[in-house]
Amino acid sequence: MSVNITSYLLVALILFCVGLYGALTKRNAVIVLLSIELMLNAVNINLVAFAKYGLFPAVTGQIFTLFTMTVAAAEVAVGLAILIALYRNKETVNVDEMDSMKR
């Protein structure tokens, strides 16, 4: 048994689905952010796998993975800042109670 691209794609698919389920069902906003990070990581695995096993192997996939990581880090910093500002005003991290724009 050898490792081919399908194995990596399946691992990334399972990770993406778990992350999507967590982002849809969890109520704590920190965990929702973390699930989104998991989905981004699944996409990174796909990019690096295609950089090695794709029809035209190139280093471009790894470069895009580095850019994705940078954007994810920026997203986490801003997301947590919003979360802390929201917690200071509303005393909650529950996403079901963050509905002040609906009322």
Next chain:
Amino acid sequence: MTGEFLAFFILSLLTIGGAVFMISFTRVVHMVISLGITFISIAGLFVLLGAEFVGVAQVLVYSGAISILMLFGIMLTKHNASDEGTGRSWKNIFSLVFVAGLFGLMFWGIQKTVWTAPPEGAAAQTASVKQLGVEIFTKYVIPFELVSVLLLVALVGAIIMAKKEGDSE
């Protein structure tokens, strides 16, 4: 059963196990720790794919920075919060059906596609950190600089948003 397959099996088992434990735990801190295991295992998968620099960056950024930042986020909001999922069960069931449908569709697509193998020897010349650096600083230098501007903007924006309101200094 080669060594590469064994390493891939163990790493993917740890990766998926960490993610599934993240879903099933109820304490928030336990969720972050189990996702840390997932991030480290993904770094191992990157090394297995011949992307050493990306693997090291994964350990630095995800396992180091993002997990700790998430722990800080938990400490600053609720210390021992627990998350039992949504109270409404119909939303859980609908999400499960949606995700299962997506999984089935993508699984079918992956299995059905014929993946053409790259020509022999083509992969060997792409797997070096030196070539990664040369590509970033020649072909992708403008996106690289834009990313540094994005990081600066995110830093300033995070500080301004997290600051106490009415704090004028």
